[in-house]
Amino acid sequence: xxxxxxxxxxxTVSPAxxxxxxxxxxxxxxxxxxxxxxxxxxxxxxxxxxxxxxHRTRYTCRVCHGELDFQMKVNxxxxxxxxxxxxxxxxxxxxGKIAFRHNGNCDKCHNGDIAYSTRRFEEFLLxxxxxxxxxxxxVDWDEGVRRKxxxxxxxxxxxxxxxxxxxxxxxxxEMTIIPPAVFPHKSHSAWLDCDNCHPDLFNIQKKGTHFSMxxxxxxxxxxxxxxSVAFPxxxCRKCHPGMRE
Amino acid sequence: xxxxxxxxxxxxxxxxxxxxxxxxxxxxxxEPEYGNxxxxxxxxxAGVNPVMFEHWxHRKMFTCRVCHVDIGFAMKANEGGIRAAxxxxxxxxxxxxxGRSSFGGxxxxxxxSDQFSKEDMKRCIRCHSxxxxxxxxxxxxxxxxxxxxxxxxxxxxxxxxxxxxxEKAEDDGALKLIDYVEGVSTKRPPMSNQKDFTxxxxxxxxxxxxxxxKKHTVWNGCELCHPDIFVGVKKGTEKxxxxxxxxxxxxxxxxxKVAFPxxxxxxxxTKQV
Numbered sequence: 001x002x003x004x005x006x007x008x009x010x011x012t013v014s015p016a017x018x019x020x021x022x023x024x025x026x027x028x029x030x031x032x033x034x035x036x037x038x039x040x041x042x043x044x045x046x047x048x049x050x051x052x053x054x055h056r057t058r059y060t061c062r063v064c065h066g067e068l069d070f071q072m073k074v075n076x077x078x079x080x081x082x083x084x085x086x087x088x089x090x091x092x093x094x095x096g097k098i099a100f101r102h103n104g105n106c107d108k109c110h111n112g113d114i115a116y117s118t119r120r121f122e123e124f125l126l127x128x129x130x131x132x133x134x135x136x137x138x139v140d141w142d143e144g145v146r147r148k149x150x151x152x153x154x155x156x157x158x159x160x161x162x163x164x165x166x167x168x169x170x171x172x173x174e175m176t177i178i179p180p181a182v183f184p185h186k187s188h189s190a191w192l193d194c195d196n197c198h199p200d201l202f203n204i205q206k207k208g209t210h211f212s213m214x215x216x217x218x219x220x221x222x223x224x225x226x227x228s229v230a231f232p233x234x235x236c237r238k239c240h241p242g243m244r245e
Numbered sequence: 246x247x248x249x250x251x252x253x254x255x256x257x258x259x260x261x262x263x264x265x266x267x268x269x270x271x272x273x274x275x276e277p278e279y280g281n282x283x284x285x286x287x288x289x290x291a292g293v294n295p296v297m298f299e300h301w302x303h304r305k306m307f308t309c310r311v312c313h314v315d316i317g318f319a320m321k322a323n324e325g326g327i328r329a330a331x332x333x334x335x336x337x338x339x340x341x342x343x344g345r346s347s348f349g350g351x352x353x354x355x356x357x358s359d360q361f362s363k364e365d366m367k368r369c370i371r372c373h374s375x376x377x378x379x380x381x382x383x384x385x386x387x388x389x390x391x392x393x394x395x396x397x398x399x400x401x402x403x404x405x406x407x408x409x410x411x412e413k414a415e416d417d418g419a420l421k422l423i424d425y426v427e428g429v430s431t432k433r434p435p436m437s438n439q440k441d442f443t444x445x446x447x448x449x450x451x452x453x454x455x456x457x458x459k460k461h462t463v464w465n466g467c468e469l470c471h472p473d474i475f476v477g478v479k480k481g482t483e484k485x486x487x488x489x490x491x492x493x494x495x496x497x498x499x500x501x502k503v504a505f506p507x508x509x510x511x512x513x514x515t516k517q518v
Contacts, residue, residue: 067404072270158404163510164517165450195405195508199491200270211268220268 021217022234023227028138029053029121032229033114038075046112052229053137054117057124060152060191061225067158068092072224092156136231142187152191165189174212179242276408277393280304280503282322283375291329294373297381298322300503301393301407306348308424309499310466315430316340320498329357338372340429348423406505412460422463438462443516447486453516474498 025031032052040047055064064070068089071077077089084091085102090109093099100108121137130149131140144150154162166186173180188197198204201224202211216223216233226233237243280300288295303312312318316337319325325337332339333356341348344355354368361369374381381389393407400419403410414420425432444454461470471477474495490497490507501507 069273069275071272076272158402163452163514165448167448167450194510195506198508199487201268203267203488203491205488209267215268224268224270 020213022232023217025135025232025234028136029118030115031137031232033117034074034228035112035114036074036079038077038079040110046107046110048109049111049113049116050109051117051121053121053124053139056141056152056191056229057128057150058152060154061229062154062191062193062196063156065196066193067156133231133235135234141231142190145190146187163189163194165194171211173240174210179240181239182241183239276397276406277301277390279407279506284322284327285375286323286326287328288373293369295375296372297375297389298372299389299393301396301409304411304464304503305396305420306423308422308466309464309503310469311424311426311430314466314468315426329359332357333359335428340426346426403505405509411504412463415463424466436462436467442480444485446514452511452514453518454513455515456513 026033034050034052035047036050037047065072069077070089079089081102083089084094087095091102095101125139128144128149131143131147132138133140141150145152166184166189168185169183171181171183201221203209211221215221217227219227222233222239231238233239237245282298282300283295284298285295313320317325318327318337327337331337332342335343338356342353342356344352346353354371356372358365374385376382397407397409401410401413401417402408403413411420415422424430438459441455441457441459444456446453476483485495487507489495491501493501496513497507505512507513
């Protein structure tokens with residue numbers, strides 16, 4: 001009985017201890033790669049390998065996650081062959097006009113190989129001379145856009161919101177020894193529309209909600225992107241710039 | 246005693262998990278389903294399936310005012326408590342769906358009846374199409390989507406919501422809205438519109454709102470918003486916050502449910518200062 005209580009006590013305390021249990025990182029050329037398999041194997045096809053890095057060199061997040069209605073969790077978007085062929089989802093670009101078309105190109109996507117784009121990644125790095133960083137893809141995407149080395153488009157057909165809102169927020173950390181996190185709206189709005197984050201991820205209430213690391217690591221708030229596609233949280237100082245090495 | 250304590254601790258743990266959830270991206274409503282709602286005020290109790298109501302089907306023909314003011318539909322699903330008997334007497338849906346009215350097209354089918362043949366059952370499921378777990382038959386769902394795509398294809402496009410710019414569609418004459426239903430509506434002399442005005446934003450750097458009465462009165466008249474949603478006191482005395490709006494107050498009564506969603510910031514916050 002006492003043991004049970006002890007276990008329960010540990011369980012309730014553990015979220016704080018799990019704060020910095022960052023998920024293991026894949027190799028840099030596979031960061032942000034996903035295998036989409038909602039119905040593929042069911043229909044006798046290989047799962048689709050999708051590389052975020054490859055797409056974000058040309059398009060901002062908002063194009064797919066706003067205009068094209070891709071959801072934010074893998075396998076939750078109802079992508080079907082028919083939808084693609086009628087110009088929805090992947091088919092909005094993969095139509096033979098903007099990007100390679102359906103017919104004859106099955107295994108470019110349906111290959112079940114999460115490392116499918118690796119060779120192209122190395123070529124891309126050599127060719128574009130992007131600013132580098134230590135984690136994630138190893139690419140400082142934000143700086144790349146700022147220096148205009150890459151110029152990802154912000155919309156396909158329906159013009160994006162384009163609001164010049166560059167307020168920087170100072171967010172106090174939950175532990176007093178940790179310096180506050182600095183949130184720049186500007187580097188986010190370069191890629192995203194307001195509604196990508198508001199009000200679902202961040203409810204814009206000035207006080208009351210604390211974006212705790214424990215929640216973030218579960219995929220809430222910043223964790224919606226900064227665990228899997230945007231730079232991972234392994235470099236504390238990227239958000240908490242006052243932190244010592 | 247210890248056992249009770251342990252159970253209490255377990256429950257508290259779970260409660261903590263349940264309440265701490267948040268900050269997660271919600272699933273976006275697909276364009277054909279935006280503004281759709283399931284009405285089940287009395288259906289299941291009466292032994293029939295709940296009703297699937299599509300706003301887009303109705304707003305392509307009628308103003309919001311006709312249904313929400315003249316006919317008296319509530320602004321929240323299931324608040325009105327629509328009964329079959331009401332419909333049969335010509336209230337609510339029955340105001341138009343009476344087997345006689347036609348608005349330029351064919352005669353509208355009659356809603357609800359206490360006597361029906363097996364053949365009539367087909368008419369029932371035109372509205373009562375949602376089963377107990379709020380799921381429609383795949384084929385019915387596809388039918389709806391197809392009808393929507395056909396219609397939306399002819400309309401001006403817009404981000405979010407139905408993906409249709411309803412305001413522009415009406416303005417361009419692509420839609421001819423009916424604002425008067427014989428036997429239900431009362432004609433009143435029109436009121437001149439107040440000029441467009443700006444509403445300041447709370448946060449620096451967010452563009453100001455330009456509010457247009459003109460754009461709203463086409464659909465809503467005065468009565469839909471005033472005085473219930475907006476008391477209509479002197480400008481500037483009432484403060485509206487986005488938090489209230491997202492919670493469904495003020496503009497949020499329509500925008501985010503049926504009218505274009507509030508996540509399209511620049512649709513309202515147009516005046517960069």
